[in-house]
Amino acid sequence: MTSRRLSSAALVVYAFAVALGLGVPSAYWAVKGEYPVGGQRVGPWRTWPAVGSNRVDPYARAIIARRAEIPLATGEGLALTATADSGGQVLDGACAYRIGSTVPQARLWTLTVYDADGRLRVSDTVRAGITSAEILREADGRFAVTVAPGARPGNWLKSPEGGRFTMVLRLYDTSVAASAASLDARALPAIERLECGA
Amino acid sequence: MSEPKLPRIADVPGDTAPPTEEASARGLKGKAPPHQPAADPGAAPPAQPTRAEAPTTTPEAPAADVRMPRGPLFTPRVWDAPDPAAGSAPAPTATAQPVAADRPSDPHAGPQGSAKASAPDIAPLEERLRPRGPLVPLGMSDRGRFMVATLFGMVLAVGVHIAIVLALPRFAENDAFSRLRSTMEAGNAVPIAAPGRTETWVPLPDPAAAVAACAYDLREGPVRISAKAGPLFQSLSFHARGGGVYFAVTDRAAVRGELDLVVMTRRQLDEALAAEDESDPTRDVRIVAPRPEGYVIVRVLAPSPSLRPQAEEAARTVACTIEGEDEPPAPPTSPAPPAPPAPPAPPAAQPNRPATPATPPARR
Numbered sequence: 001m002t003s004r005r006l007s008s009a010a011l012v013v014y015a016f017a018v019a020l021g022l023g024v025p026s027a028y029w030a031v032k033g034e035y036p037v038g039g040q041r042v043g044p045w046r047t048w049p050a051v052g053s054n055r056v057d058p059y060a061r062a063i064i065a066r067r068a069e070i071p072l073a074t075g076e077g078l079a080l081t082a083t084a085d086s087g088g089q090v091l092d093g094a095c096a097y098r099i100g101s102t103v104p105q106a107r108l109w110t111l112t113v114y115d116a117d118g119r120l121r122v123s124d125t126v127r128a129g130i131t132s133a134e135i136l137r138e139a140d141g142r143f144a145v146t147v148a149p150g151a152r153p154g155n156w157l158k159s160p161e162g163g164r165f166t167m168v169l170r171l172y173d174t175s176v177a178a179s180a181a182s183l184d185a186r187a188l189p190a191i192e193r194l195e196c197g198a
Numbered sequence: 199m200s201e202p203k204l205p206r207i208a209d210v211p212g213d214t215a216p217p218t219e220e221a222s223a224r225g226l227k228g229k230a231p232p233h234q235p236a237a238d239p240g241a242a243p244p245a246q247p248t249r250a251e252a253p254t255t256t257p258e259a260p261a262a263d264v265r266m267p268r269g270p271l272f273t274p275r276v277w278d279a280p281d282p283a284a285g286s287a288p289a290p291t292a293t294a295q296p297v298a299a300d301r302p303s304d305p306h307a308g309p310q311g312s313a314k315a316s317a318p319d320i321a322p323l324e325e326r327l328r329p330r331g332p333l334v335p336l337g338m339s340d341r342g343r344f345m346v347a348t349l350f351g352m353v354l355a356v357g358v359h360i361a362i363v364l365a366l367p368r369f370a371e372n373d374a375f376s377r378l379r380s381t382m383e384a385g386n387a388v389p390i391a392a393p394g395r396t397e398t399w400v401p402l403p404d405p406a407a408a409v410a411a412c413a414y415d416l417r418e419g420p421v422r423i424s425a426k427a428g429p430l431f432q433s434l435s436f437h438a439r440g441g442g443v444y445f446a447v448t449d450r451a452a453v454r455g456e457l458d459l460v461v462m463t464r465r466q467l468d469e470a471l472a473a474e475d476e477s478d479p480t481r482d483v484r485i486v487a488p489r490p491e492g493y494v495i496v497r498v499l500a501p502s503p504s505l506r507p508q509a510e511e512a513a514r515t516v517a518c519t520i521e522g523e524d525e526p527p528a529p530p531t532s533p534a535p536p537a538p539p540a541p542p543a544p545p546a547a548q549p550n551r552p553a554t555p556a557t558p559p560a561r562r
Contacts, residue, residue: 007340007343008343011343011344011346011347012347014344014347014348014351015347015348015350015351015354016351016354017351018347018348018350018351018352018354018355019351019352019353019354019355019357019358020355020358021355022351022352022355022358022359023354023355023356023357023358023359023361023362024358024359024362026355026359027358027359027362027363027366028362030359030363031363031366051442052443052446053442053443054438054441054442054443054444054488055442056441056442056443058363058364059363060442061366061367061440061441061442062363062364062366062367062370064367064373064374064442065366065367065370065373065374065440066366066370066372066373067401068372068373068374068376068377068399068400068401069374069400069401069402070374070400070401070409070411070435070437070495071442071443072435073433073435073443073445073446074443074446075433075435075445075446075447075448076433076435076446076448076497077433107431108431108499108501110404110405110406110407110499112402112404112405112406114402118401118402119396120396120403120405122394122395122396122405127394127405127503128405129404129405129406131406131499131500131501131502132501133501133502134501134502166402168402168404170404172431172433172499173431173433173448173450
């Protein structure tokens with residue numbers, strides 16, 4: 001009988017240990033990576049339309065607060081993130097990619113390349129992003145941006161050396177921000193893998 | 199130990215209440231220690247004076263009877279029985295002692311139980327009390343108890359998880375608002391990310407954007423944001439601390455090249471509406487903030503590197519001033535006669551591009 005009473009106290013301690021041991025790491029894990037809910041996949045791109053509004057979910061709120069993020073508001077535009085190409089393979093800094101050839105209507109858009117830690121790799125001669133105003137287009141209005149380790153003719157962005165990287169396409173002042181749920185993958189640029197190991 | 203000196207103790211068991219009933223009455227309180235009867239016969243004589251006092255005590259002096267075992271929870275029939283024998287005001291003493299506490303080691307209760315109630319009467323009572331002890335029913339095996347505890351822990355874990363996620367924005371010390379707190383005093387938006395540069399704390403900065411910010415605390419008054427629309431893309435977004443974006447507008451909403459917005463709480467909006475002159479409605483765009491603390495982010499885009507200085511300059515010149523410091527609030531006395539409430543078009547006017555769902559989405 002006394003052993004039972006002892007184990008009651010031990011079970012209470014055990015229950016609280018389970019609560020802390022599961023609750024704290026799971027909460028940390030949930031706010032560690034990208035926004036866990038509300039994401040939308042359009043081709044290789046991912047976007048979280050609710051993050052730029054007041055309908056943002058608690059997880060995204062926690063992540064935004066933790067990382068001091070300043071999300072693009074729905075009224076400002078829409079940000080689309082890609083960590084893999086259209087074939088589903090993770091973006092690799094050693095590979096060359098071709099991004100094109102259409103973008104939804106927007107007043108201005110930018111395409112930016114970040115390294116694995118989310119930093120810009122810029123220097124005097126190398127830029128990390130390109131805007132729709134700078135881009136060279138074909139006669140029919142189509143375009144192609146090449147992200148490669150070595151210099152390329154045309155629209156070229158240097159891919160960050162060392163492993164995976166991230167691309168963010170930002171559409172400023174666009175009508176699709178309010179209707180991101182109905183975005184078509186064909187309206188967004190594809191990310192085509194050219195060759196690796198350059 | 200003569201009979202006349204202890205009228206109640208002698209009378210109680212023999213009079214009306216049988217010892218078993220008295221014992222069960224104590225048993226309901228769960229306080230009857232099994233070893234007490236053995237020690238108590240010796241303790242009875244010292245208790246005598248208080249007991250002798252009890253019958254003579256009138257309702258006017260309840261303080262002396264605090265030790266009397268008549269609590270409100272106590273069944274009265276056991277104790278009321280001897281009172282007619284004592285002859286002096288039985289009912290008043292009962293009502294005059296509302297503070298009488300349960301006394302597990304009461305010297306009067308002890309001898310009583312031991313005097314007439316025998317040990318076999320108390321032993322089954324102890325057995326009756328025992329099942330109340332453990333938290334988990336005794337019939338459950340140790341494995342079952344372990345699983346109940348695991349389940350309980352997992353339910354608690356869900357609560358801990360939710361609590362942490364919900365509390366994080368509130369207690370984050372490195373969120374954007376905390377970093378921007380120093381911009382609260384500045385009259386202009388403070389640049390936090392320059393186009394084409396990497397040194398900024400803003401995660402994933404757009405190298406084409408000049409970003410400036412000013413934090414506000416509406417408890418100091420409404421905040422007026424004034425921006426001049428230039429040739430470059432310019433946007434203002436309004437963030438509540440820990441609560442997401444509640445409003446955003448681009449330079450396309452500018453009237454005659456100017457964007458003039460006032461951020462206020464719902465109460466400040468009500469006050470402004472009450473003080474407003476009907477004949478001269480304001481042209482300000484009023485935005486109700488869901489929380490008093492927040493920040494405004496200015497983004498100006500430089501489509502090409504040569505336009506970056508211009509974008510930085512445009513972002514820096516956005517003014518954020520606390521209303522009511524420089525200019526007095528709208529005069530409370532309106533020269534115009536109180537007209538019937540006109541359609542309130544100007545106050546909550548939305549810009550052309552409404553951006554986020556609504557102006558006053560969340561009321562506090």
